[in-house]
Amino acid sequence: MDAAGxxxxxxxxxxxxxxxxxxxxxxxxxxxxxxDLAAHLRAVRVPAVEVVxxxxxxxxxxxxxxxxxxxxxxxxxxxxxxxxxTAPPDGEVVELPTVYDGPDLDDVAARWGTDRDGAxxxxxxxxxxxxxxGFAPGFAYLAGLGDDLAVPRLATxxxxxxxxxxxxxxxxxxxxxxxxxxxWRLLGRTDALLWDPSRDRPALLAxxxxxxxxxx
Amino acid sequence: xxxxxxxxADGLVTLxxxxxxxxxxxxVPRAGALDAPAAALARRLVGGGVDDAVxxxxxxxVALRAGSSRWVAVTGAPCAVAVDGRPVGHGRAVRVPAGSELxxxxxxxxxxxxxAVGGGWADEPVLGSRSTDTLGGVGPPPVRPGRVLPVGPxxxxxxxxxxxxxxxxxxxxxxxxxxxxxRLDRFAxxxxxxxxxxxxxASGDADRVGLRLVGPALERVDDRELPSEGMVAGAVQVPPxxxxxxxxxxxxxxxxxxxxxxxxxxxxxxxxxxxxGDPVRFSRAPRA
Numbered sequence: 001m002d003a004a005g006x007x008x009x010x011x012x013x014x015x016x017x018x019x020x021x022x023x024x025x026x027x028x029x030x031x032x033x034x035x036d037l038a039a040h041l042r043a044v045r046v047p048a049v050e051v052v053x054x055x056x057x058x059x060x061x062x063x064x065x066x067x068x069x070x071x072x073x074x075x076x077x078x079x080x081x082x083x084x085x086t087a088p089p090d091g092e093v094v095e096l097p098t099v100y101d102g103p104d105l106d107d108v109a110a111r112w113g114t115d116r117d118g119a120x121x122x123x124x125x126x127x128x129x130x131x132x133x134g135f136a137p138g139f140a141y142l143a144g145l146g147d148d149l150a151v152p153r154l155a156t157x158x159x160x161x162x163x164x165x166x167x168x169x170x171x172x173x174x175x176x177x178x179x180x181x182x183x184w185r186l187l188g189r190t191d192a193l194l195w196d197p198s199r200d201r202p203a204l205l206a207x208x209x210x211x212x213x214x215x216x
Numbered sequence: 217x218x219x220x221x222x223x224x225a226d227g228l229v230t231l232x233x234x235x236x237x238x239x240x241x242x243x244v245p246r247a248g249a250l251d252a253p254a255a256a257l258a259r260r261l262v263g264g265g266v267d268d269a270v271x272x273x274x275x276x277x278v279a280l281r282a283g284s285s286r287w288v289a290v291t292g293a294p295c296a297v298a299v300d301g302r303p304v305g306h307g308r309a310v311r312v313p314a315g316s317e318l319x320x321x322x323x324x325x326x327x328x329x330x331x332a333v334g335g336g337w338a339d340e341p342v343l344g345s346r347s348t349d350t351l352g353g354v355g356p357p358p359v360r361p362g363r364v365l366p367v368g369p370x371x372x373x374x375x376x377x378x379x380x381x382x383x384x385x386x387x388x389x390x391x392x393x394x395x396x397x398x399r400l401d402r403f404a405x406x407x408x409x410x411x412x413x414x415x416x417x418a419s420g421d422a423d424r425v426g427l428r429l430v431g432p433a434l435e436r437v438d439d440r441e442l443p444s445e446g447m448v449a450g451a452v453q454v455p456p457x458x459x460x461x462x463x464x465x466x467x468x469x470x471x472x473x474x475x476x477x478x479x480x481x482x483x484x485x486x487x488x489x490x491x492x493g494d495p496v497r498f499s500r501a502p503r504a
Binding site: 017018019020021022023025038049050051052053054055056057058059061062132133134135136137138139140141178197202203206207 | 237243342353395445475479
């Protein structure tokens with residue numbers, strides 16, 4: 001590795017970059033590796049306040065100066081054992097009953113070279129995995145669609161997307177937990193409660209959770 | 217009835233404590249008092265615990281009717297403080313009898329004033345914290361007139377002991393120490409130097425999510441979309457328009473704008489007190 005901590009991708013690890021004096025950003029090969037690393041770091045109780053997976057990174061925030069070496073060692077131990085092509089972690093499967101009547105369903109079907117039924121079939125046949133959260137509490141970025149099914153975001157985001165809306169952006173799928181502005185292409189809606197701070201697990205689709213959409 | 221009734225709250229007024237650490241992976245912002253040292257000082261002045269919630273008033277002040285006798289203290293942005301119309305001090309413990317009216321005037325400098333009460337503001341915690349997260353809506357809603365804020369039980373004796381940190385002048389133009397950001401390679405060579413050499417000013421749309429800066433656009437040389445990655449408070453994000461934003465306590469937990477620099481945690485309180493148009497500069501932090 002060079003002085004900035006960057007190196008070549010080996011064992012799924014691309015580099016470890018400092019984010020100020022109290023955080024480390026670990027760069028890995030892909031979302032699956034990020035999820036696996038995040039789960040590993042939690043399991044070994046890495047000395048960090050936050051363990052935040054991203055699309056191909058894991059952020060360790062709140063690492064005390066004296067703990068930085070231990071945190072880096074935990075990352076290195078994971079990298080040494082990581083096998084490329086490892087399946088996503090075996091998370092619980094959550095089924096989301098979905099009404100496919102979204103305003104962008106026809107548009108997405110056309111982009112996929114199929115019709116409404118064909119688009120619904122592809123979406124419901126996919127087992128997604130929650131790769132990471134962001135944008136809003138309980139908003140999960142769901143991986144599983146191939147890059148060939150990626151769709152661009154709307155050029156002009158909607159000012160208000162109803163809660164429960166199921167949408168696509170790039171190869172990501174997501175479900176809006178609350179009413180908010182949004183530029184994802186909407187396929188339909190679910191009544192599932194994505195976010196409830198009074199629950200033991202406030203986010204229904206916490207990272208690592210597997211997700212299947214079923215026609216309601 | 218021992219709760220305190222909110223009579224007026226013109227600017228944003230929220231309950232804040234130390235926030236909700238450990239939930240960023242669920243998309244939950246940390247939240248918590250933006251000027252954490254000022255909030256901690258207010259808590260100490262009334263003899264409160266480190267996890268007691270305080271009120272964070274923004275620019276315009278707040279007025280309450282005391283439902284029970286309590287010690288209070290106001291810190292942070294200097295403002296007039298009055299009990300039943302009688303001026304009392306800023307930065308010290310003041311006894312407010314039940315039935316009295318406590319008024320914090322508009323901030324005379326800075327932005328955010330803090331009001332601690334003996335026993336703490338006792339709204340029901342959400343996910344372990346009474347902080348209002350203005351981005352995701354986690355925690356109690358912002359404080360509005362008519363709301364009755366419960367207060368916790370408190371010892372009626374005056375809080376004793378020395379409280380360091382009171383006094384001193386209001387800081388002038390802050391110099392924010394930064395470390396290089398994780399995505400410096402997405403910017404033109406010398407960008408960190410330009411960030412530190414530029415006289416910036418705070419924009420008018422500062423909120424609890426981020427401090428937006430007015431100045432020359434920073435040039436991004438790599439405009440490919442950055443895969444979303446975890447963000448820290450103090451990250452200096454640069455959106456496509458090149459105008460940097462310093463992320464504050466209610467920042468989104470992941471984001472796709474490259475981070476050019478990271479403001480040291482100790483400087484975030486100063487960010488919280490910048491008024492629209494106030495000058496601000498950055499400097500390279502000494503290597504730890």
